[in-house]
Amino acid sequence: MSVHADLTSRAKARPEHPNSWIFFDGEFARYHDVRLGVMTHALHYGTGCFEGIRAYWNKREEQLYLLQAPAHYERLHDSAKILRMELPYSVEELIEITMALLKRNGYRTDTYVRPLLFKSVEQIGVQLHGLPDSFLVYTSPFGNYVEIEAGIRCMVSSWRRVSDGSLPARAKVTGAYINSALAKSEALENGYDEAIVLAHDGHVSEGSAENLFMLKDGVFVTPPVTDDILEGITRDLLIGVIRDELGLSVVERSIDRTELYTCNELFLCGTGAQISPVIEIDHRKVGDGTVGEFTQELQQIYFGAVRGENPKYKGWSLPVY
Numbered sequence: 176m177s178v179h180a181d182l183t184s185r186a187k188a189r190p191e192h193p194n195s196w197i198f199f200d201g202e203f204a205r206y207h208d209v210r211l212g213v214m215t216h217a218l219h220y221g222t223g224c225f226e227g228i229r230a231y232w233n234k235r236e237e238q239l240y241l242l243q244a245p246a247h248y249e250r251l252h253d254s255a256k257i258l259r260m261e262l263p264y265s266v267e268e269l270i271e272i273t274m275a276l277l278k279r280n281g282y283r284t285d286t287y288v289r290p291l292l293f294k295s296v297e298q299i300g301v302q303l304h305g306l307p308d309s310f311l312v313y314t315s316p317f318g319n320y321v322e323i324e325a326g327i328r329c330m331v332s333s334w335r336r337v338s339d340g341s342l343p344a345r346a347k348v349t350g351a352y353i354n355s356a357l358a359k360s361e362a363l364e365n366g367y368d369e370a371i372v373l374a375h376d377g378h379v380s381e382g383s384a385e386n387l388f389m390l391k392d393g394v395f396v397t398p399p400v401t402d403d404i405l406e407g408i409t410r411d412l413l414i415g416v417i418r419d420e421l422g423l424s425v426v427e428r429s430i431d432r433t434e435l436y437t438c439n440e441l442f443l444c445g446t447g448a449q450i451s452p453v454i455e456i457d458h459r460k461v462g463d464g465t466v467g468e469f470t471q472e473l474q475q476i477y478f479g480a481v482r483g484e485n486p487k488y489k490g491w492s493l494p495v496y
């Protein structure tokens with residue numbers, strides 16, 4: 176391939192807003208002005224950890240609400256600790272940086288925030304400790320990551336979830352997303368919308384990039400944090416909403432694959448996925464094959480809360496402007 180052709184395809188892969196501001200190693204810079212070397216450690220070895228945060232635009236108030244920033248940055252600190260990386264900012268400083276960046280970019284639409292801590296040293300050789308890290312945050316307008324209205328069709332993946340003894344799922348590690356991508360591609364190429372991944376012992380773990388809840392006999396069940404899940408922030412929020420608003424109990428326990436086949440309602444959740452109802456799994460209808468009644472109610476409460484429309488949940492978010 177000629178260099179010219181290569182540059183053209185790269186230009187196509189560039190984000191919608193190449194002129195947007197990003198935060199990179201202590202400074203604000205334009206996206207297109209930041210360059211990384213081809214030997215960057217994280218590019219070769221997946222040595223990084225990151226977060227995915229949403230900010231929701233409230234049209235009526237002309238306000239952007241940054242959702243659960245402290246929880247995301249606490250989890251980034253935990254991921255960094257597991258990976259022996261240095262995050263040189265406190266949670267409070269990370270929030271300040273993010274707010275300043277969002278203000279600079281001035282988006283008046285739903286926005287995604289991606290903080291990334293990674294081994295930026297240009298060096299061959301695999302290790303975690305003692306190598307310099309870089310930290311960046313970029314923001315981008317962002318709509319739905321998966322379908323949230325009609326319901327999705329899932330398959331149980333032939334790929335198993337990474338396990339705590341080999342690649343800790345509770346850390347949000349860049350390299351671990353190969354596991355998610357294998358499962359997601361397998362699902363999409365087989366005509367499904369999403370994958371549900373089992374842990375090594377055969378229990379249900381989570382979706383490719385979402386946690387999972389099932390409703391069975393009036394009780395919501397979700398896998399415990401010891402079943403190789405990412406300890407989801409949306410999962411935590413929804414456990415509270417299910418208990419407080421729906422008046423139902425939530426049990427954190429291991430789930431067998433075939434329990435998914437006989438449950439009454441099933442949904443995936445996450446910052447990206449929000450609440451995505453599952454209507455079919457491995458060719459079996461979930462309930463009657465339509466979006467469950469409780470799932471719909473949860474969606475209504477959740478979307479009102481994240482958009483800052485419900486005063487009861489104002490504490491979930493920080494207003495940016």
Ligand SMILES: Cc1ncc(COP(=O)(O)O)c(C=O)c1O
Nearest residue numbers: 384385386405407408409445446
């Ligand atoms: C593997 C995985 N599980 C679960 C989640 C949901 O986590 P959260 O609700 O914190 O976004 C995500 C989303 O980032 C994920 O990537």
